[in-house]
Amino acid sequence: MDRLSALLVGVAMGALLQRVRASDPGMIARSLRLEDLSIIKFMATTIAVGAVLVSLAGLALPMHLDIKPAYLVGVLGGGLVFGVGFGLGGFCPGTCVVGLAEGRRDARWALVGGIAGALAFTLLYDLVVAPLLPLLDLGKVTVADLLHLPAPLVAGVMAAVILGAVAWLPTVRGQQRSS
Protein backbone atom coordinates (compact mmCIF):
# COMPACT_ATOMS: atom_id res chain seq x y z
CA MET A 1 0.00 0.00 0.00
CA ASP A 2 2.83 2.40 0.90
CA ARG A 3 4.46 1.73 -2.43
CA LEU A 4 1.28 2.39 -4.39
CA SER A 5 0.65 5.61 -2.42
CA ALA A 6 4.22 6.75 -3.04
CA LEU A 7 3.94 5.94 -6.75
CA LEU A 8 0.72 7.98 -7.09
CA VAL A 9 2.19 10.89 -5.09
CA GLY A 10 5.20 10.74 -7.43
CA VAL A 11 3.02 10.84 -10.56
CA ALA A 12 1.18 13.94 -9.29
CA MET A 13 4.44 15.56 -8.13
CA GLY A 14 6.10 14.93 -11.50
CA ALA A 15 3.19 16.56 -13.33
CA LEU A 16 3.22 19.56 -10.95
CA LEU A 17 6.98 20.10 -11.33
CA GLN A 18 6.65 19.90 -15.11
CA ARG A 19 3.74 22.35 -15.19
CA VAL A 20 5.40 24.95 -12.98
CA ARG A 21 8.53 24.58 -15.18
CA ALA A 22 10.76 23.59 -12.26
CA SER A 23 12.35 21.00 -14.58
CA ASP A 24 13.61 23.81 -16.85
CA PRO A 25 17.17 24.64 -15.69
CA GLY A 26 16.85 28.13 -17.21
CA MET A 27 13.94 28.81 -14.84
CA ILE A 28 16.04 27.63 -11.87
CA ALA A 29 18.87 29.96 -12.91
CA ARG A 30 16.42 32.88 -13.20
CA SER A 31 15.02 32.00 -9.76
CA LEU A 32 18.48 32.01 -8.18
CA ARG A 33 19.32 35.32 -9.93
CA LEU A 34 16.06 36.58 -8.35
CA GLU A 35 14.77 37.58 -11.79
CA ASP A 36 11.69 35.35 -11.72
CA LEU A 37 10.47 34.13 -8.34
CA SER A 38 7.59 31.97 -9.60
CA ILE A 39 9.24 28.65 -8.66
CA ILE A 40 10.39 29.96 -5.27
CA LYS A 41 6.85 31.23 -4.65
CA PHE A 42 5.49 27.82 -5.73
CA MET A 43 7.74 26.09 -3.17
CA ALA A 44 6.89 28.63 -0.45
CA THR A 45 3.14 28.19 -1.06
CA THR A 46 3.57 24.41 -0.90
CA ILE A 47 5.34 24.67 2.45
CA ALA A 48 2.81 27.12 3.94
CA VAL A 49 -0.20 25.02 2.93
CA GLY A 50 1.44 21.73 3.89
CA ALA A 51 2.66 22.96 7.30
CA VAL A 52 -0.79 24.15 8.39
CA LEU A 53 -2.49 20.97 7.16
CA VAL A 54 0.07 18.60 8.69
CA SER A 55 0.10 20.33 12.08
CA LEU A 56 -3.72 20.42 12.25
CA ALA A 57 -4.15 16.85 10.98
CA GLY A 58 -1.61 15.75 13.59
CA LEU A 59 -4.07 16.74 16.32
CA ALA A 60 -6.62 14.19 15.12
CA LEU A 61 -4.83 11.58 13.01
CA PRO A 62 -1.71 9.43 13.31
CA MET A 63 0.72 11.07 10.86
CA HIS A 64 3.84 9.49 9.37
CA LEU A 65 6.13 12.33 10.42
CA ASP A 66 9.84 11.90 9.79
CA ILE A 67 11.94 14.72 11.26
CA LYS A 68 15.49 14.60 9.93
CA PRO A 69 18.25 15.11 12.50
CA ALA A 70 19.90 18.54 12.62
CA TYR A 71 23.61 17.56 12.62
CA LEU A 72 24.51 21.13 11.81
CA VAL A 73 27.95 20.67 10.19
CA GLY A 74 26.70 18.05 7.72
CA VAL A 75 23.32 19.67 7.09
CA LEU A 76 24.69 23.18 6.49
CA GLY A 77 27.79 21.92 4.64
CA GLY A 78 25.63 19.69 2.46
CA GLY A 79 23.30 22.61 1.74
CA LEU A 80 26.23 24.82 0.70
CA VAL A 81 27.57 22.11 -1.66
CA PHE A 82 24.05 21.50 -3.00
CA GLY A 83 23.59 25.22 -3.70
CA VAL A 84 26.69 25.38 -5.91
CA GLY A 85 25.45 22.40 -7.92
CA PHE A 86 21.96 23.87 -8.10
CA GLY A 87 23.27 27.18 -9.47
CA LEU A 88 25.67 25.52 -11.94
CA GLY A 89 23.45 22.76 -13.30
CA GLY A 90 19.96 24.19 -12.75
CA PHE A 91 18.58 20.86 -11.58
CA CYS A 92 17.65 19.32 -8.25
CA PRO A 93 17.46 15.55 -7.63
CA GLY A 94 13.74 15.42 -8.48
CA THR A 95 13.57 17.90 -11.35
CA CYS A 96 16.29 16.13 -13.34
CA VAL A 97 14.14 12.97 -13.25
CA VAL A 98 11.19 15.00 -14.57
CA GLY A 99 13.51 16.62 -17.13
CA LEU A 100 14.62 13.17 -18.31
CA ALA A 101 10.96 12.19 -18.79
CA GLU A 102 10.40 15.36 -20.82
CA GLY A 103 13.32 14.49 -23.09
CA ARG A 104 15.80 17.12 -21.91
CA ARG A 105 19.32 16.09 -22.91
CA ASP A 106 21.01 18.09 -20.15
CA ALA A 107 18.81 16.34 -17.56
CA ARG A 108 20.39 13.01 -18.61
CA TRP A 109 23.83 14.40 -17.80
CA ALA A 110 22.60 15.72 -14.46
CA LEU A 111 21.27 12.24 -13.62
CA VAL A 112 24.55 10.58 -14.60
CA GLY A 113 26.36 13.18 -12.48
CA GLY A 114 24.01 12.43 -9.59
CA ILE A 115 24.71 8.72 -9.78
CA ALA A 116 28.45 9.48 -9.85
CA GLY A 117 27.93 11.74 -6.82
CA ALA A 118 26.11 8.98 -4.95
CA LEU A 119 28.91 6.53 -5.79
CA ALA A 120 31.60 8.98 -4.63
CA PHE A 121 29.65 9.59 -1.43
CA THR A 122 29.35 5.86 -0.78
CA LEU A 123 33.11 5.37 -1.35
CA LEU A 124 34.04 8.28 0.93
CA TYR A 125 31.46 7.60 3.63
CA ASP A 126 33.57 5.75 6.20
CA LEU A 127 36.67 7.86 5.71
CA VAL A 128 35.32 11.40 5.40
CA VAL A 129 31.60 11.62 6.06
CA ALA A 130 30.93 9.41 9.08
CA PRO A 131 33.32 11.38 11.36
CA LEU A 132 31.62 14.67 10.35
CA LEU A 133 28.06 13.61 11.15
CA PRO A 134 28.17 13.63 14.99
CA LEU A 135 29.51 17.23 15.05
CA LEU A 136 26.98 19.76 16.47
CA ASP A 137 24.15 17.23 16.29
CA LEU A 138 20.97 18.69 17.79
CA GLY A 139 18.94 15.59 16.89
CA LYS A 140 15.44 15.32 15.42
CA VAL A 141 14.27 18.72 16.57
CA THR A 142 11.53 21.04 15.27
CA VAL A 143 11.23 24.78 15.69
CA ALA A 144 8.08 24.16 17.77
CA ASP A 145 10.20 22.02 20.16
CA LEU A 146 12.85 24.73 20.42
CA LEU A 147 10.27 27.44 21.16
CA HIS A 148 8.17 25.20 23.46
CA LEU A 149 5.07 26.18 21.48
CA PRO A 150 2.33 24.02 19.92
CA ALA A 151 3.08 22.99 16.31
CA PRO A 152 -0.20 24.39 14.84
CA LEU A 153 0.60 27.84 16.28
CA VAL A 154 4.15 27.85 14.86
CA ALA A 155 2.91 26.49 11.52
CA GLY A 156 0.16 29.15 11.36
CA VAL A 157 2.56 32.03 12.05
CA MET A 158 5.13 30.65 9.60
CA ALA A 159 2.48 30.19 6.90
CA ALA A 160 1.20 33.75 7.42
CA VAL A 161 4.73 35.19 7.11
CA ILE A 162 5.48 33.07 4.02
CA LEU A 163 2.21 33.88 2.26
CA GLY A 164 2.55 37.57 3.15
CA ALA A 165 6.03 37.67 1.59
CA VAL A 166 4.83 35.71 -1.46
CA ALA A 167 1.94 38.14 -2.02
CA TRP A 168 4.09 41.24 -1.42
CA LEU A 169 7.20 40.43 -3.52
CA PRO A 170 6.95 40.97 -7.29
CA THR A 171 7.12 37.66 -9.19
CA VAL A 172 9.10 38.90 -12.19
CA ARG A 173 11.66 41.63 -11.67
CA GLY A 174 11.07 44.72 -13.81
CA GLN A 175 13.13 45.41 -16.90
CA GLN A 176 15.73 47.38 -14.94
CA ARG A 177 18.42 44.73 -15.50
CA SER A 178 21.61 46.09 -17.04
CA SER A 179 21.61 44.71 -20.60
Add this chain to the structure above:
Amino acid sequence: MNALPQSVLPVEAPRARAAVPGWARLGFVFGLLSAASIALWGPIGVSSTYPRLVGAALRWLVPGWAGANAYLVKMGELAKPESFLVLGLLIGGYAASRLSRQPAPAPAAIHPGETRSALRYRDAFIGGFLIIFGARLAGGCTSGHIISGITQLSLSGMVFGAGVFATGILTARLLQRGGR
Protein backbone atom coordinates in the same frame (compact mmCIF):
# COMPACT_ATOMS: atom_id res chain seq x y z
CA MET B 1 29.15 21.19 -31.22
CA ASN B 2 26.12 23.36 -31.67
CA ALA B 3 26.07 26.95 -30.55
CA LEU B 4 23.59 27.31 -27.73
CA PRO B 5 20.89 29.93 -27.51
CA GLN B 6 20.46 31.67 -24.17
CA SER B 7 17.55 30.34 -22.18
CA VAL B 8 14.67 32.78 -22.55
CA LEU B 9 11.16 32.95 -21.22
CA PRO B 10 8.67 31.47 -23.69
CA VAL B 11 6.24 33.87 -25.31
CA GLU B 12 2.93 33.39 -23.54
CA ALA B 13 -0.10 32.98 -25.73
CA PRO B 14 -2.44 35.92 -25.18
CA ARG B 15 -5.31 34.89 -22.99
CA ALA B 16 -7.60 36.25 -20.30
CA ARG B 17 -5.55 37.21 -17.25
CA ALA B 18 -6.03 34.50 -14.65
CA ALA B 19 -7.08 35.78 -11.22
CA VAL B 20 -4.77 33.29 -9.48
CA PRO B 21 -1.28 32.84 -10.94
CA GLY B 22 -0.19 29.36 -11.99
CA TRP B 23 2.50 29.02 -9.32
CA ALA B 24 -0.07 29.75 -6.58
CA ARG B 25 -2.55 27.14 -7.86
CA LEU B 26 0.15 24.52 -8.39
CA GLY B 27 1.77 25.34 -5.03
CA PHE B 28 -1.56 24.95 -3.24
CA VAL B 29 -2.09 21.54 -4.87
CA PHE B 30 1.50 20.50 -4.04
CA GLY B 31 0.88 21.51 -0.41
CA LEU B 32 -2.21 19.28 -0.30
CA LEU B 33 -0.17 16.49 -1.90
CA SER B 34 2.78 16.73 0.49
CA ALA B 35 0.39 16.70 3.49
CA ALA B 36 -1.50 13.74 2.01
CA SER B 37 1.79 11.91 1.52
CA ILE B 38 2.67 12.37 5.22
CA ALA B 39 -0.81 11.14 6.18
CA LEU B 40 -0.56 8.09 3.90
CA TRP B 41 3.01 6.78 4.12
CA GLY B 42 5.61 9.46 4.85
CA PRO B 43 7.18 12.71 3.65
CA ILE B 44 8.22 13.04 0.02
CA GLY B 45 11.94 12.70 -0.67
CA VAL B 46 14.00 11.94 -3.76
CA SER B 47 17.75 11.95 -3.16
CA SER B 48 17.94 8.73 -1.08
CA THR B 49 16.98 6.75 -4.20
CA TYR B 50 20.32 7.61 -5.89
CA PRO B 51 22.56 5.76 -3.39
CA ARG B 52 19.98 2.93 -3.18
CA LEU B 53 20.26 2.55 -6.96
CA VAL B 54 24.06 2.59 -6.71
CA GLY B 55 23.77 0.07 -3.86
CA ALA B 56 21.60 -2.27 -5.92
CA ALA B 57 24.19 -2.19 -8.73
CA LEU B 58 27.13 -2.75 -6.37
CA ARG B 59 25.38 -5.63 -4.56
CA TRP B 60 25.07 -7.29 -7.94
CA LEU B 61 28.63 -6.48 -9.12
CA VAL B 62 30.63 -6.78 -5.86
CA PRO B 63 28.30 -8.35 -3.27
CA GLY B 64 30.98 -8.85 -0.63
CA TRP B 65 32.18 -5.24 -0.70
CA ALA B 66 28.67 -3.81 -0.89
CA GLY B 67 27.53 -5.95 2.03
CA ALA B 68 30.32 -4.49 4.17
CA ASN B 69 29.84 -0.82 3.19
CA ALA B 70 28.32 0.99 6.17
CA TYR B 71 26.43 3.55 4.06
CA LEU B 72 24.84 1.01 1.70
CA VAL B 73 23.80 -1.12 4.68
CA LYS B 74 22.31 1.96 6.35
CA MET B 75 20.35 3.00 3.24
CA GLY B 76 18.94 -0.48 2.67
CA GLU B 77 17.28 -2.13 -0.31
CA LEU B 78 15.98 -0.32 -3.39
CA ALA B 79 12.40 -1.55 -2.81
CA LYS B 80 11.42 1.42 -0.62
CA PRO B 81 8.40 3.72 -1.11
CA GLU B 82 10.77 6.57 -2.13
CA SER B 83 11.94 4.55 -5.15
CA PHE B 84 8.34 4.21 -6.28
CA LEU B 85 7.92 7.96 -5.84
CA VAL B 86 10.86 8.51 -8.22
CA LEU B 87 9.28 6.09 -10.70
CA GLY B 88 6.10 8.18 -10.37
CA LEU B 89 8.07 11.36 -11.18
CA LEU B 90 9.08 9.80 -14.50
CA ILE B 91 5.49 8.84 -15.33
CA GLY B 92 3.97 12.15 -14.21
CA GLY B 93 6.64 14.26 -15.91
CA TYR B 94 6.24 12.32 -19.15
CA ALA B 95 2.43 12.48 -19.08
CA ALA B 96 2.35 16.21 -18.31
CA SER B 97 4.82 17.06 -21.07
CA ARG B 98 2.94 14.92 -23.63
CA LEU B 99 -0.46 16.33 -22.65
CA SER B 100 0.84 19.86 -23.16
CA ARG B 101 1.92 18.78 -26.70
CA GLN B 102 5.18 20.67 -26.50
CA PRO B 103 8.20 19.43 -28.43
CA ALA B 104 11.05 17.98 -26.36
CA PRO B 105 12.81 21.04 -24.95
CA ALA B 106 16.15 21.73 -26.62
CA PRO B 107 19.02 22.45 -24.24
CA ALA B 108 19.57 26.17 -23.75
CA ALA B 109 22.42 27.98 -22.00
CA ILE B 110 21.49 28.98 -18.46
CA HIS B 111 24.39 31.42 -18.14
CA PRO B 112 26.58 33.21 -20.71
CA GLY B 113 29.55 30.86 -20.21
CA GLU B 114 27.66 27.95 -21.79
CA THR B 115 28.43 28.85 -25.39
CA ARG B 116 28.31 25.26 -26.70
CA SER B 117 25.98 22.37 -25.89
CA ALA B 118 28.97 20.39 -24.51
CA LEU B 119 29.41 23.10 -21.87
CA ARG B 120 25.72 22.86 -20.88
CA TYR B 121 26.11 19.09 -20.46
CA ARG B 122 29.33 19.56 -18.47
CA ASP B 123 27.60 21.97 -16.07
CA ALA B 124 24.59 19.64 -15.76
CA PHE B 125 26.93 16.73 -14.94
CA ILE B 126 28.99 18.62 -12.34
CA GLY B 127 25.81 20.18 -10.93
CA GLY B 128 24.19 16.74 -10.69
CA PHE B 129 27.25 15.38 -8.89
CA LEU B 130 27.26 18.23 -6.35
CA ILE B 131 23.51 18.21 -5.61
CA ILE B 132 23.52 14.50 -4.80
CA PHE B 133 26.78 14.62 -2.85
CA GLY B 134 25.50 17.63 -0.87
CA ALA B 135 22.05 16.14 -0.36
CA ARG B 136 23.46 12.85 0.96
CA LEU B 137 25.81 14.75 3.28
CA ALA B 138 22.84 16.69 4.65
CA GLY B 139 20.46 13.70 4.62
CA GLY B 140 17.93 15.18 2.19
CA CYS B 141 17.37 17.47 -0.80
CA THR B 142 14.91 20.07 -2.05
CA SER B 143 12.00 17.72 -1.46
CA GLY B 144 13.12 15.85 1.68
CA HIS B 145 14.69 18.76 3.57
CA ILE B 146 13.17 21.95 2.13
CA ILE B 147 9.60 20.93 1.20
CA SER B 148 8.94 18.05 3.63
CA GLY B 149 11.33 19.22 6.34
CA ILE B 150 10.07 22.79 6.67
CA THR B 151 6.48 21.53 6.29
CA GLN B 152 7.14 19.52 9.49
CA LEU B 153 8.82 22.60 11.05
CA SER B 154 12.14 20.77 11.29
CA LEU B 155 15.23 22.81 12.13
CA SER B 156 17.36 20.71 9.75
CA GLY B 157 15.16 21.65 6.75
CA MET B 158 15.51 25.35 7.50
CA VAL B 159 19.29 25.15 7.97
CA PHE B 160 19.66 23.16 4.72
CA GLY B 161 17.41 25.62 2.83
CA ALA B 162 19.45 28.59 4.08
CA GLY B 163 22.67 26.91 2.87
CA VAL B 164 21.21 26.03 -0.55
CA PHE B 165 19.97 29.52 -1.31
CA ALA B 166 23.15 31.18 0.04
CA THR B 167 25.50 29.42 -2.39
CA GLY B 168 22.82 28.92 -5.07
CA ILE B 169 22.18 32.65 -5.42
CA LEU B 170 25.91 33.42 -5.21
CA THR B 171 26.80 30.82 -7.87
CA ALA B 172 24.05 31.90 -10.28
CA ARG B 173 25.06 35.57 -9.95
CA LEU B 174 28.80 34.92 -10.39
CA LEU B 175 28.15 32.78 -13.48
CA GLN B 176 25.94 35.47 -15.00
CA ARG B 177 28.59 38.14 -14.41
CA GLY B 178 31.57 35.97 -15.35
CA GLY B 179 30.29 35.30 -18.84
CA ARG B 180 30.32 38.94 -19.90
